[in-house]
Amino acid sequence: MTFQDTVQKGDVHPLIAIAIFILDFLCIHPFHDGNGRMSRLLTLLLLHKFGYEVGRYISIETLIEESKETYYDVLKRSSIHWHEGKNDIFPWLHYFLSIIVAAYKKLEERVGYVETSRGNKRKRIKDFIEGKIGYFTKEEIRHACPDISEATINRVLNELKEAKKITPIGKGRSAKWKKTSE
Incomplete structure (x- = not known):
């Protein structure tokens, strides 16, 4: 099943689907150099596509850089046995979602809680x-x-x-x- 099929079906929350997509991209490691930077660009693109605009205001790249040791540790743990389809996605998933939460917390610190008039x-x-x-x-x-x-x-x-x-x-x-x- 493709990424698009997964999110359109609606059985998996978009943030979980994005996290798994990015993990797969990093495990595939398609380029000789720049896979991390490309994965962060893909992350921003996908977050934007699903209405998570925090990346426009807070640098997710910086948050990952600030936790680089953890990033590499969870990436390593979650990629073990990836080629056999027996990897543990949960260390990566926890890390990825914690970065998103940290970005929203930073945004809230900067601008406060803003409610739009457009509504839920x-x-x-x-x-x-x-x-x-x-x-x-x-x-x-x-x-x-x-x-x-x-x-x-x-x-x-x-x-x-x-x-x-x-x-x-x-x-x-x-x-x-x-x-x-x-």
Whole structure:
């Protein structure tokens, strides 16, 4: 299963999927030099794609540099038996997520806690659906909420479907949704 398939399916949180993708990239070690720098660029790109903007304001590169010994230690521990598919991802996962948390803490220290007027992403999706009459598509949600990731939209749609508040008509990209009469 590809990275894109994994996050679109919504079974794995995007931060976990990103962490595993980066670990795989580092284990593959595709370049003679610069794999670490490239992995941090990929990290920033993927974080941005899924709505985690902290890398625009806080240097994740610096946070990793400040914990370089730990970085190399967990990378080594998590890459043992990677080629056989029997590696332990948890040291890397813990480290990666702790770097993201540290970045958000640094951002909060610098600017304080800021609440946007746009509101919670899940609430915005639910409000959009609530305001619709008749059928709606994921494309309409993406158009109305362009800053919200595909994975978040899928999670909210699945939650509402399981709660029997909406029902899909069709499958795939052309699927339409409608609110149930409950």
